[in-house]
Amino acid sequence: MLQGPGIAWYLGLAAFLFATGALGVLVRRNPLIVLLSLEIMLNGGNLALIAVARHAGDGAGQIFALAVMAVAASEVCVGLGFVVAIHRRRLALDVDELSELRG
Amino acid sequence: MILAASAGNVIVWMVWVAAGFACLASAVAVVSFSNPFFSALALIGNLASLAVLYLLLSAEFVAAAQVLVYAGAVVVMFLFVIAYVGPRTEPPWAGGPSWQAVAAALAAGSIFIEIVVAVGLKAGGRLSHSEHVGRAFGSPGWIGRLFLTDHLLAFEITSIVLLVAAVGGVILGAHTKRLA
Numbered sequence: 001m002l003q004g005p006g007i008a009w010y011l012g013l014a015a016f017l018f019a020t021g022a023l024g025v026l027v028r029r030n031p032l033i034v035l036l037s038l039e040i041m042l043n044g045g046n047l048a049l050i051a052v053a054r055h056a057g058d059g060a061g062q063i064f065a066l067a068v069m070a071v072a073a074s075e076v077c078v079g080l081g082f083v084v085a086i087h088r089r090r091l092a093l094d095v096d097e098l099s100e101l102r103g
Numbered sequence: 104m105i106l107a108a109s110a111g112n113v114i115v116w117m118v119w120v121a122a123g124f125a126c127l128a129s130a131v132a133v134v135s136f137s138n139p140f141f142s143a144l145a146l147i148g149n150l151a152s153l154a155v156l157y158l159l160l161s162a163e164f165v166a167a168a169q170v171l172v173y174a175g176a177v178v179v180m181f182l183f184v185i186a187y188v189g190p191r192t193e194p195p196w197a198g199g200p201s202w203q204a205v206a207a208a209l210a211a212g213s214i215f216i217e218i219v220v221a222v223g224l225k226a227g228g229r230l231s232h233s234e235h236v237g238r239a240f241g242s243p244g245w246i247g248r249l250f251l252t253d254h255l256l257a258f259e260i261t262s263i264v265l266l267v268a269a270v271g272g273v274i275l276g277a278h279t280k281r282l283a
Contacts (some may be wrong), residue, residue, distance in 0.1 A: 002233040004115030004159060011222055011230070013123050013156075016131050016219035019215035026207030026267045032139040032185060036146050039118040039177070040130050043153055046165075052229030057234030063254045064167050069172055070261040076177050080184045081201060081275030087188045093192075
């Protein structure tokens with residue numbers, strides 16, 4: 001028996017988190033804040049996965065959420081590596097300026 | 104008995120409203136702070152309130168892993184890099200709203216509406232009644248048994264993904280000096 005709010009409330013909250021993170025990814029120009037907003041998007045997805053796992057009484061959603069957390073940690077590792085590399089080459093930390101792949 | 108059950112229900116609702124509000128407020132704060140240092144600190148609040156929500160969904164191990172992995176490791180890594188790169192503030196709405204910001208807000212709003220409509224259409228009638236789960240649901244032992252029996256391949260692939268990411272981070276950090 002799930003006490004308190006039903007699963008729909010959790011899913012609505014997850015959708016709002018995802019949309020907020022998407023807004024941050026689209027609006028912000030600092031790559032660090034873009035990465036932080038990506039974390040919010042991934043967390044929204046995780047909340048939906050765990051809510052549905054609890055709803056169905058099945059453990060696969062929680063396993064999926066843990067895999068998403070591992071992928072998020074990998075993404076942060078590589079993304080912050082990029083930020084440090086960009087900073088070392090004295091390029092501007094601005095995703096509008098860094099629009100070409102040429103080094 | 105019924106009185107005790109409804110009192111528990113009210114407490115769960117209060118915890119949910121507090122954690123959900125903290126979650127929304129800190130997510131908006133992460134997106135709208137101009138200083139990335141404050142954004143990273145707001146992300147800690149977001150992760151902690153999400154861990155409370157996971158506890159309400161009887162996902163104890165995921166809540167603990169969330170606090171350990173995200174708030175303990177990922178945010179600390181962010182704070183180190185922000186300290187290394189130096190404070191660099193960028194007011195998100197400087198100089199009035201540009202067409203890009205307006206279009207991004209419209210896109211984010213339409214994503215939200217699309218998710219709500221899609222979930223409501225596909226599963227709207229089935230969301231009211233949740234399954235009954237046992238006490239072991241979400242406990243570390245139960246997760247570990249699932250990981251080592253049903254989801255062994257996912258477990259192994261996760262370790263490979265983490266290894267590749269670590270190697271990539273080392274290469275990105277080490278070779279820039281030679282290239283520059």
